[in-house]
Amino acid sequence: AQKVTQAQTEISVVEKEDVTLDCVYETRDTTYYLFWYKQPPSGELVFLIRRNSFDEQNEISGRYSWNFQKSTSSFNFTITASQVVDSAVYFCALSETSNQAGTALIFGKGTTLSVSS
Amino acid sequence: EPEVTQTPSHQVTQMGQEVILRCVPISNHLYFYWYRQILGQKVEFLVSFYNNEISEKSEIFDDQFSVERPDGSNFTLKIRSTKLEDSAMYFCASMEEQGLDDSEGTYGYTFGSGTRLTVV
Numbered sequence: 716a717q718k719v720t721q722a723q724t725e726i727s728v729v730e731k732e733d734v735t736l737d738c739v740y741e742t743r744d745t746t747y748y749l750f751w752y753k754q755p756p757s758g759e760l761v762f763l764i765r766r767n768s769f770d771e772q773n774e775i776s777g778r779y780s781w782n783f784q785k786s787t788s789s790f791n792f793t794i795t796a797s798q799v800v801d802s803a804v805y806f807c808a809l810s811e812t813s814n815q816a817g818t819a820l821i822f823g824k825g826t827t828l829s830v831s832s
Numbered sequence: 833e834p835e836v837t838q839t840p841s842h843q844v845t846q847m848g849q850e851v852i853l854r855c856v857p858i859s860n861h862l863y864f865y866w867y868r869q870i871l872g873q874k875v876e877f878l879v880s881f882y883n884n885e886i887s888e889k890s891e892i893f894d895d896q897f898s899v900e901r902p903d904g905s906n907f908t909l910k911i912r913s914t915k916l917e918d919s920a921m922y923f924c925a926s927m928e929e930q931g932l933d934d935s936e937g938t939y940g941y942t943f944g945s946g947t948r949l950t951v952v
Contacts, residue, residue: 750941760875760923760943806875819865819877819888820925820941 719809721823728797729831736792736826738807744768749783749790750808750820760806766790797830804828834858838924838944845914845951853909853947855924864907865925865941866899868892875923881907914951921946 718741728734740749751763764774766783774781778795794801804825810818837856845851857864866878879889879899886899898910907926911918924944 752943757945758921758948759945762942808875819880819890820867820875821877822875824874 719807719821719823721805721807721826723826724824725827725829727829727831730798731796732830733793733795734797734828734830736794736805736807736828738790738792738823740788740790740807740809742809742811744811746811748810750810751781751790751792752806752808752822754804754806754825756803763792794828797828799830799832802828802830834942836924836926836942836944838922838947840947841945842948843950845949847916847951848913851911851914851949853911853922853924853949855907855909855944856905857907857924857926858928858942859905861926861928861942863887863927864899864901865927866909867923867925867943868920869923869946870917870920878909878922911949914949916951919949919951921948 720739722737726734745768747768749766753761753763763779764781766781771783771785773783780793782791790807792805804827806825807823808820810820836858839854843851862882864881867875868878869875876892877890878897879893880887881899881901884901896912900908902908907924909922923946925941927941
C-alpha cells in the first residue's frame with residue numbers, strides 16, 4: 716500500500732522566516748515519483764516539482780528547495796525567506812510506476828501555510 | 833503555456849440530478865484523470881483514462897460515475913444521480929506520457945482549475 720503523510724496540519728510564520736514542510740511516504744515499488752503541489756486560496760493546484768526515485772539530488776528553484784532522502788522516505792520542502800504570497804495549502808503526492816497506463820497520484824492531507832507580514 | 837480547461841467553474845444541482853463536468857485536456861496529452869477534493873480535505877483520485885478506456889479507478893468511482901472522451905478533445909465526468917456527499921471540487925488532469933525518466937524535476941501532471949460541485 717502506498718501512503719503519504721504530512722504530519723504538519725498548519726504552520727504559521729512571519730515574512731522572511733524560513734519554513735520546512737515535511738513529507739514522509741510509503742511504497743513497495745522501487746520506481747516511483749514524488750510531487751509537491753501548491754493550492755492557493757483560489758483553489759487551483761499548481762505543480763511545483765516532480766522527483767523520481769532514482770534521483771536523490773536536492774533541488775533548488777529560487778526560494779524553494781527540496782530534500783529527498785530515500786533512507787528516511789522523506790521529501791521535504793523548504794521555503795526560504797517566506798512571503799505572504801506563499802500562503803497556501805501544500806500537498807505532497809506519490810505516484811508509482813507499476814501501472815504504466817495511468818498511475819494515480821496519492822496525495823497527503825496537505826499542510827496549510829500562513830505567512831503574515 | 834498550455835492549460836487544462838474545466839467548465840463550469842461552479843455548478844449547483846439538486847440531489848438526484850445528473851451532472852456532467854467537462855474538461856479539455858492539453859492537446860498532445862495521452863493520459864487523463866479525475867480527482868476530487870471535499871472541502872478542507874485532501875485530493876483523492878477517482879479515475880484514469882488512457883487509449884479510450886479506463887485504466888485505473890478508485891473505490892470512490894462507483895457505478896454512479898462514468899467518464900467519456902466523446903470527440904477527441906473533451907473529457908467528461910458524469911455523475912448519474914448526485915448525492916449530498918458528492919459536493920466537492922472536481923479536478924481534471926492530463927499528462928503527456930507516463931513513466932518518463934526525467935530527473936530535471938520539471939515534469940508532472942497538469943491540473944485544471946477545478947469545478948466546484950454543490951449538491952443541494
